[in-house]
Amino acid sequence: MTYAASLPASPASSSSLIPTRTRPSIQRQAQARLQQSSYALLRNVDCTVTSDTLQLTGQIPSFFLKQTAQELVRDVAGAKRIKNELEVVDTLAL
Numbered sequence: 001m002t003y004a005a006s007l008p009a010s011p012a013s014s015s016s017l018i019p020t021r022t023r024p025s026i027q028r029q030a031q032a033r034l035q036q037s038s039y040a041l042l043r044n045v046d047c048t049v050t051s052d053t054l055q056l057t058g059q060i061p062s063f064f065l066k067q068t069a070q071e072l073v074r075d076v077a078g079a080k081r082i083k084n085e086l087e088v089v090d091t092l093a094l
Contacts, residue, residue, distance in 0.1 A: 022078050023049040030054055030073040042069050045086065054079040061091040 030047040037043065042065060045058045054076065056069055066086045073082060 017051045026054060026076055026078045029076045030056075030079070033072045033076070034069060037068070037072060039065060039068060041065060042072070045069050047073070049079075053081040053083050055083040055085060057085045059087045059089045061089065063088055 027047050027049045030049075034042045034045050034047070041060055045056055045060070048055045048057070054073060056073065060066055060069070066084060066088055069086060070082055070084045073079070
């Protein structure tokens with residue numbers, strides 16, 4: 001199940017695309033937040049940035065952690081949308 005959350009657009013923003021030069025910065029910020037989480041399994045979540053979306057991918061053992069990952073990166077500066085493609089799997093598979 002995939003969830004995409006649209007973040008409110010800033011009034012000064014006239015374009016819905018994330019400039020190419022800022023994509024690595026957004027990716028680093030999101031990855032750093034997940035790495036600093038007290039939930040060790042969130043440190044394995046992958047972050048990628050496309051034209052207007054910060055995408056989370058990987059496998060985790062619960063819907064709670066899926067939502068937690070999304071909340072941790074929700075207010076990363078420059079991210080316009082979040083696409084949460086984390087797959088919730090049986091803990092024995094991890």
